Amino acid sequence: MLSDNLLNTFRRSLLNWYDSNKRDLPWRETQDAYKIWLSEIILQQTRVNQGLAYYNRFIQQFPNVQHLANSHEEEVLKLWQGLGYYSRARNIHATAKTIVSEYNGIFPTDYEEIIRLKGIGDYTAAAICSFSQNKPYAVVDGNVFRVLARIFNIDTAIDTTSGKKEFKILAQSLLDKNKAAVYNQAIMEFGALQCVPNNPDCENCIFNYSCSAFAENKVQYLPVKSKKTKVRERFFNYLVILDGSYCFIQKRTENDVWKNLYEFPLIETTQKIDFSELVLTDSFRAIFKNAGDIELLHNGFYTKHILSHQKIHAVFYTLKTFSTNISINRYEKTFFNKLANYPVSRLIEIYLESQKII
DNA sequence: AACCCGGGGAT
DNA sequence: ATCCCAGGGTT
Numbered sequence: 001m002l003s004d005n006l007l008n009t010f011r012r013s014l015l016n017w018y019d020s021n022k023r024d025l026p027w028r029e030t031q032d033a034y035k036i037w038l039s040e041i042i043l044q045q046t047r048v049n050q051g052l053a054y055y056n057r058f059i060q061q062f063p064n065v066q067h068l069a070n071s072h073e074e075e076v077l078k079l080w081q082g083l084g085y086y087s088r089a090r091n092i093h094a095t096a097k098t099i100v101s102e103y104n105g106i107f108p109t110d111y112e113e114i115i116r117l118k119g120i121g122d123y124t125a126a127a128i129c130s131f132s133q134n135k136p137y138a139v140v141d142g143n144v145f146r147v148l149a150r151i152f153n154i155d156t157a158i159d160t161t162s163g164k165k166e167f168k169i170l171a172q173s174l175l176d177k178n179k180a181a182v183y184n185q186a187i188m189e190f191g192a193l194q195c196v197p198n199n200p201d202c203e204n205c206i207f208n209y210s211c212s213a214f215a216e217n218k219v220q221y222l223p224v225k226s227k228k229t230k231v232r233e234r235f236f237n238y239l240v241i242l243d244g245s246y247c248f249i250q251k252r253t254e255n256d257v258w259k260n261l262y263e264f265p266l267i268e269t270t271q272k273i274d275f276s277e278l279v280l281t282d283s284f285r286a287i288f289k290n291a292g293d294i295e296l297l298h299n300g301f302y303t304k305h306i307l308s309h310q311k312i313h314a315v316f317y318t319l320k321t322f323s324t325n326i327s328i329n330r331y332e333k334t335f336f337n338k339l340a341n342y343p344v345s346r347l348i349e350i351y352l353e354s355q356k357i358i
Numbered sequence: 359a360a361c362c363c364g365g366g367g368a369t
Numbered sequence: 370a371t372c373c374c375a376g377g378g379t380t
Binding site for chain 3 (some may be wrong): 039040041042043044045046047048050051085087088091118119120121122123124127139141142143144184185188189191192197198225229255308
């Protein structure tokens with residue numbers, strides 16, 4: 001148990017630091033739960049610098065929850081394009097509809113109600129409650145894990161159930177309950193700017209006399225994570241099938257990467273495969289009625305696409321044929337020059353850019 | 359508890 | 370290459 005004296009010193013130091021070091025960020029200028037919610041979803045696993053422009057575009061296009069609820073999911077995904085973790089976009093759209101239909105368009109104020117919404121977990125619920133209403137819920141994000149692990153020299157792995165629980169209890173005990181909003185902002189900002197993951201400037205840190213990890217020279221080893229990420233290799237063979245000024249696309253609907261985004265007809269293989277072998281596969285033959293009516297315009301465009309958990313080897317083949325030769329009608333026929341209107345993955349976007357299509 | 363879900367920047 | 374980012378959902 002920490003003494004009141006220590007607690008008060010910690011809080012006061014942190015808030016003082018924040019007051020003189022904080023960045024000007026638009027979501028800090030409002031208590032509108034809608035805007036705070038939107039900013040928090042955008043910032044999940046996303047750096048401020050990457051999310052900022054998206055936040056501004058979303059607020060401009062969807063100034064309130066009714067606008068978002070009245071939009072189409074595709075419009076939301078298109079605006080989200082390039083930000084990753086697209087379930088966030090699908091969820092904000094679904095949740096906007098829930099808020100309009102079940103909460104009369106007014107964002108719920110109760111933590112237990114908020115955390116029940118799609119795409120909102122304990123971090124985001126605490127953030128919304130504290131930032132919009134100053135309610136005493138401590139946020140625990142990657143910054144908070146790091147700051148607390150170091151100051152208190154805690155080597156419990158943060159990616160375990162027990163570790164999360166331990167840090168959450170500690171964070172809640174440290175929270176300045178009368179200043180929850182500014183305190184939560186402060187501890188996250190401190191982690192983002194001062195107590196950074198690599199080579200933090202501990203010599204110039206307000207806590208370098210009290211930081212337990214600094215005293216024991218363990219800063220660089222904290223926080224501890226137990227799991228290592230495994231990377232799966234995948235091989236995507238895309239068919240850019242042209243029929244005059246048309247081409248064919250499909251929507252990814254499986255529970256897989258890029259769900260509900262669009263792409264060209266895809267044949268996924270378990271290993272690298274040449275075009276001469278690709279045409280012999282059942283998947284390829286199932287697409288075309290008559291392989292003799294297909295013309296390969298040029299050799300494939302190769303690119304390697306790296307995600308957190310996947311390494312995708314992608315190749316795009318440009319084919320020419322007639323629509324009547326496409327035997328499967330699961331594909332959508334569209335103008336080639338309208339492709340830019342569809343929400344697509346960064347991988348597809350990179351291809352389109354390489355062909356100077358967008 | 360283990361696994362899945364993106365993209366980009368820093369090192 | 371590896372790590373991390375204002376995490377959450379599914380199995």
